[in-house]
Amino acid sequence: MTKRVLVTGGAGFIGSHVCDLFLDRQWSVDVLDDLSNGKRQNVPAAARLVVADVRSAEAGRLVADGEYDAIVHLAAQMDVRHSVADPVFDASINILGTLQVLESVRRHARGARPRIVFSSTGGAVYGDMGTPPTAEASAKEPDSPYGIAKLATEYYLAYYARIHELNTVSVRFANVYGPRQDPHGEAGVVAIFCGRILAGQPLTIFGDGEQTRDYVHVADVAEAVFAAATGAPPQGTRVDERAFNVGTGIGTSVRELAATLLRAAGDAGATLAIEFAPERRGEQRHSFLAIEQAHRVLGWAPRVSLSDGLAETYSWFAARAATAALSRT
Numbered sequence: 001m002t003k004r005v006l007v008t009g010g011a012g013f014i015g016s017h018v019c020d021l022f023l024d025r026q027w028s029v030d031v032l033d034d035l036s037n038g039k040r041q042n043v044p045a046a047a048r049l050v051v052a053d054v055r056s057a058e059a060g061r062l063v064a065d066g067e068y069d070a071i072v073h074l075a076a077q078m079d080v081r082h083s084v085a086d087p088v089f090d091a092s093i094n095i096l097g098t099l100q101v102l103e104s105v106r107r108h109a110r111g112a113r114p115r116i117v118f119s120s121t122g123g124a125v126y127g128d129m130g131t132p133p134t135a136e137a138s139a140k141e142p143d144s145p146y147g148i149a150k151l152a153t154e155y156y157l158a159y160y161a162r163i164h165e166l167n168t169v170s171v172r173f174a175n176v177y178g179p180r181q182d183p184h185g186e187a188g189v190v191a192i193f194c195g196r197i198l199a200g201q202p203l204t205i206f207g208d209g210e211q212t213r214d215y216v217h218v219a220d221v222a223e224a225v226f227a228a229a230t231g232a233p234p235q236g237t238r239v240d241e242r243a244f245n246v247g248t249g250i251g252t253s254v255r256e257l258a259a260t261l262l263r264a265a266g267d268a269g270a271t272l273a274i275e276f277a278p279e280r281r282g283e284q285r286h287s288f289l290a291i292e293q294a295h296r297v298l299g300w301a302p303r304v305s306l307s308d309g310l311a312e313t314y315s316w317f318a319a320r321a322a323t324a325a326l327s328r329t
């Protein structure tokens, strides 16, 4: 029988790639998205889109009645700066929205209960506590309401697994980049740099550019989500036993990222400069993830190299800009 997945936030950047992958593996895909940030055209034609807020009664009914084998919960307020400006709004979607999904499954799900995969963040839950690569069990001290909400939600998922026997998994994404990326997200720098190259503008780096991040391609992220939704269930019920870092395990400096992207852009990048602006306060110095737990339990490992991934991403942004220019003529 065809397996069924509900992807909340499926009209967004990562969600649209997750939908593509499940469809490719012959699953039936429903998308729940309020289109507050996602786009209708991101949703593959073969998926069914329900436009609703994850906190609404309509969403609750969909989760309860959909008879899903898996629910991939990506719908979120994902802008760290917005969470600082309005932590109540952030928590209402990122904590209460997820609780609504969990409660709908616990109280009402018809048939077998679905595996619930929650998108957490490896970039924002750990904070600047230890020396990377950061493993799942490392100390956590989130520096933003966004990171706090994601970590709090992970504790809810572990609690629902322990007390109510729900089948929950958290995936802690590093800085995800790739086609359809939004410049406001956690790894927005790749989309921002692509936009500047295409506009013939220099790339701006804040600070000395030696700060590192873990840039993981969205195709690898979609594979990790699929493995988390379909692979062996996590063994323990502690929060870090039910969570998997999804990154590359490699720290790349912003300076190196900019240089690699300029090379990937060929002629368009050849003459562009890199400019430096004052460091932004509170920015983490180094952040990259240990990914052995996902490899050991889920059999997942990233495959896309940074140079290939950036080249593909730049080509996608260039093609989109060319189409937009054509439609204006």
Ligand SMILES: NC(=O)c1ccc[n+]([C@@H]2O[C@H](COP(=O)([O-])OP(=O)(O)OC[C@H]3O[C@@H](n4cnc5c(N)ncnc54)[C@H](O)[C@@H]3O)[C@@H](O)[C@H]2O)c1
Pocket: 008, 009, 010, 011, 012, 013, 014, 015, 032, 033, 034, 035, 036, 037, 038, 039, 052, 053, 054, 055, 073, 074, 075, 076, 077, 078, 093, 097, 119, 120, 121, 122, 123, 172, 173, 174, 175, 176, 177, 182, 185, 186, 187
């Ligand atoms: N992009 C990254 O680098 C990154 C890193 C770590 C974690 N994450 C997490 O991954 C998930 C997906 O992120 P993304 O980068 O694809 O962001 P995105 O904004 O492109 O996708 C999120 C989607 O959720 C939808 N949404 C927002 N609020 C909603 C609501 N109340 N009800 C229904 N739908 C709603 C938006 O319209 C959007 O389509 C998020 O949970 C984010 O926190 C992303």
